[in-house]
Amino acid sequence: MKKILLIIATLLSSLLLFAHAPLLDVQDNNDGYIYLYPGFSNGAPTDDVELIVVKDKNYNGTEEARDGKMVILQSTFGKMGLKNGEVKLPKPNVGKYLVIFDAGPGHVVEKKGPKLTEKEMDAWKVAIEKDTHLGVWKDKWIGKVK
Secondary structure (H helix, E strand, O other): OHHHHHHHHHHHHHHHHHOOOEEEEEEEOOOOEEEEEEEEOOOOOOOOOEEEEEEEEEOOOOOOEEOOEEEEEEEEHHHHOOOOOOEEEEOOOOOOEEEEEEOOOOOEEEEEOOOOOHHHHHHHHHHHHHOOOOHHHHHHHOOOOO
8 A cells, every 4th residue: 555655646747847937027118129038947948939929909900919909920949949939029119008927728828018108219119120030020019910
């Protein structure tokens, strides 16, 4: 009986070692960019984790939507990142928006993004011109698609 309890305890404790919680830090340096730092509490890589940004406003149009909000970017942290999944992007010019880290059911984190300010507009325009990550999402990101 003791052997069985020892085996069960060992199995349960090993499951806890593999448990991980999703983490997302959204930073604003007031320079026209947003800085995203994704991770898991156990240090697992985030390259294949879905990165989604939506306007924080109800939407019922024909563009792609998630939970009733217009998607302005959908990719993975690996495709958008610099290193270790860290992402630096010009701020979206859409007013309020949400940044979503989606690693599957039970592993979703949603954070409000910092708003683009008037003081940042000159730096933002340069950042948008230099950007190489937004691709087909650029028009939505800069507010051309309503």
